[in-house]
Amino acid sequence: MFIKEVIVVEGKDDSSKIKQAVQADTIETNGSAINDDIINQIKHAKDVRGIIIFTDPDYPGERIRHIVSNAVPGCKHAFLTKAEARAKHDKGIGIEHASLEAIQQALANVYEVSDGFNSYITKEDLLAFGLLGGPHAKERRSKLGLELRIGYTNGKQLLKRLNMFHISKDLFVDTMERIIRGENDE
Known part of the structure; x- marks a missing residue:
């Protein structure tokens, strides 16, 4: 390669x-x-x-x-x-x-990272998926970082990194729904 x-x-x-x-x-x-x-x-x-x-x-x-x-x-x-x-x-x-x-x-x-990106993820999106301050927040952030291959971040840095790498809201939502389904199947 x-x-x-x-x-x-x-x-x-x-x-x-x-x-x-x-x-x-x-x-x-x-x-x-x-x-x-x-x-x-x-x-x-x-x-x-x-x-x-x-x-x-x-x-x-x-x-x-x-x-x-x-x-x-x-x-x-x-x-x-x-x-x-x-x-x-x-x-x-x-x-x-x-x-x-x-x-x-x-x-x-x-x-x-490119200019013109307009599908930002918000703090409310992170809260809705239990990525900040909840009992599973750290584990979910870890799984999200693995799935998206953006590395692990704390709660403060997650929003910045998701938007910095222009992770689309659709990809974010799909990935989080898969992570939560996996937790429910355990």
């Missing part, structure tokens, strides 16, 4: 693993020590080829994703779940621990 865009990752181990899974170029942020030179490289790469941000599904990875997204608007995003990014015999979580198939799947399902 050839990836046209340049993939932004955290470090050398991530680059190495991605290059085993797909044919792609990477830019390494060197963890959260992102400096102006790296941001400028990412901006240039975005203008020339496009960017996919692909960071670990943990706090530092989400922080890096946020920094790059804010500095370089219009990037695409790829996500791994924590389960996909966990080594079988290690406590580490990261792209470098994921299977080649999980990396390929994540890169096949990138989310692109």
Whole structure:
């Protein structure tokens, strides 16, 4: 699989693993020590080829994703779940621990942020499906993040992420109805 865009990752181990899974170029942020030179490289790469941000599904990875997204608007995003990014015999979580198939799947399902989106999900939608403050809220947010491949978020960040990735209200409702049906079948 050839990836046209340049993939932004955290470090050398991530680059190495991605290059085993797909044919792609990477830019390494060197963890959260992102400096102006790296941001400028990412901006240039975005203008020339496009960017996919692909960071670990943990706090530092989400922080890096946020920094790059804010500095370089219009990037695409790829996500791994924590389960996909966990080594079988290690406590580490990261792209470098994921299977080649999980990396390929994540890169096949990138989310692109674009202008002109008008099907926003509201806080009331989240409340209606018990995603905020209810007894099953955390579990439902986790399942929703897995289903939509947008990663896990807390209640405050969920609305922002759903709208940032232009998840349509129809897709959101269909996915939540499936999740709730699954809970009722258990």
